[in-house]
Amino acid sequence: xxxxxxxxxxxxxxxxxxxxxxxxxxxxxxxxxxxxxxxxxxxxxxxxxxxxxxxxxxxxxxxxxxxxxxxxxxxxxxxxxxxxxxxxxxxxxxxxxxxxxxxxxxxxxxxxxxxx
Amino acid sequence: xxxxxxxxxxxxxxxxxxxxxxxxxxxxxxxxxxxxxxxxxxxxxxxxxxxxxxxxxxxxxxxxxxxxxxxxxxxxxxxxxxxxxxxxxxxxxxxxxxxxxxxxxxxxxxxxxxx
Numbered sequence: 001x002x003x004x005x006x007x008x009x010x011x012x013x014x015x016x017x018x019x020x021x022x023x024x025x026x027x028x029x030x031x032x033x034x035x036x037x038x039x040x041x042x043x044x045x046x047x048x049x050x051x052x053x054x055x056x057x058x059x060x061x062x063x064x065x066x067x068x069x070x071x072x073x074x075x076x077x078x079x080x081x082x083x084x085x086x087x088x089x090x091x092x093x094x095x096x097x098x099x100x101x102x103x104x105x106x107x108x109x110x111x112x113x114x115x116x
Numbered sequence: 117x118x119x120x121x122x123x124x125x126x127x128x129x130x131x132x133x134x135x136x137x138x139x140x141x142x143x144x145x146x147x148x149x150x151x152x153x154x155x156x157x158x159x160x161x162x163x164x165x166x167x168x169x170x171x172x173x174x175x176x177x178x179x180x181x182x183x184x185x186x187x188x189x190x191x192x193x194x195x196x197x198x199x200x201x202x203x204x205x206x207x208x209x210x211x212x213x214x215x216x217x218x219x220x221x222x223x224x225x226x227x228x229x230x231x
Binding site: 004006033035041042043044045048056091093104105106107108109110 | 150161206
């Protein structure tokens with residue numbers, strides 16, 4: 001069964017460092033998402049990506065964040081200068097195989113980011 | 117703006133007992149509704165979804181949910197809980213206003229199963 005894969009599963013970094021989280025969405029999906037979950041809190045939407053551009057982003061997704069689909073298979077989330085409050089589980093998701101509503105999201109297992 | 121409320125942070129049940137997890141939503145039109153489960157250390161797995169049609173939907177692992185428009189609810193049920201059902205359960209509603217199809221998640225309900 002096709003699945004969304006994320007790397008790394010866990011990354012520890014120093015405050016101010018750049019971090020890149022990688023995702024390989026399901027191959028025929030058209031919509032890609034990043035969500036995050038701070039420990040003990042709700043799953044929060046960060047950004048969606050469709051047709052090689054950001055389609056929507058939340059207020060969390062400020063200038064420190066960027067997304068890219070560099071090679072047609074990977075979907076990356078970059079945090080330029082990490083802050084302590086960026087510590088969270090980051091989930092990648094993909095959906096949608098046609099021009100209609102994307103429907104259900106398929107999630108990866110998450111990348112846990114710890115900022116020290 | 118759409119929103120999802122899961123009023124119970126924790127639910128404790130005995131194995132074999134029935135379960136109902138509550139979800140209320142706020143959305144201006146007919147929503148898409150989802151329940152996801154997150155086992156410890158795992159990603160989110162879709163249990164079931166409602167797009168249209170029959171308001172009682174069946175999902176995986178013996179779960180079902182009923183969409184009640186008059187109550188703006190989409191409660192998740194299971195007649196007999198197994199110890200392996202212990203996990204975090206998230207209700208989600210989509211699409212977002214403006215048709216961007218971004219599901220909004222509730223804060224989750226943690227299910228604890230006693231033997």
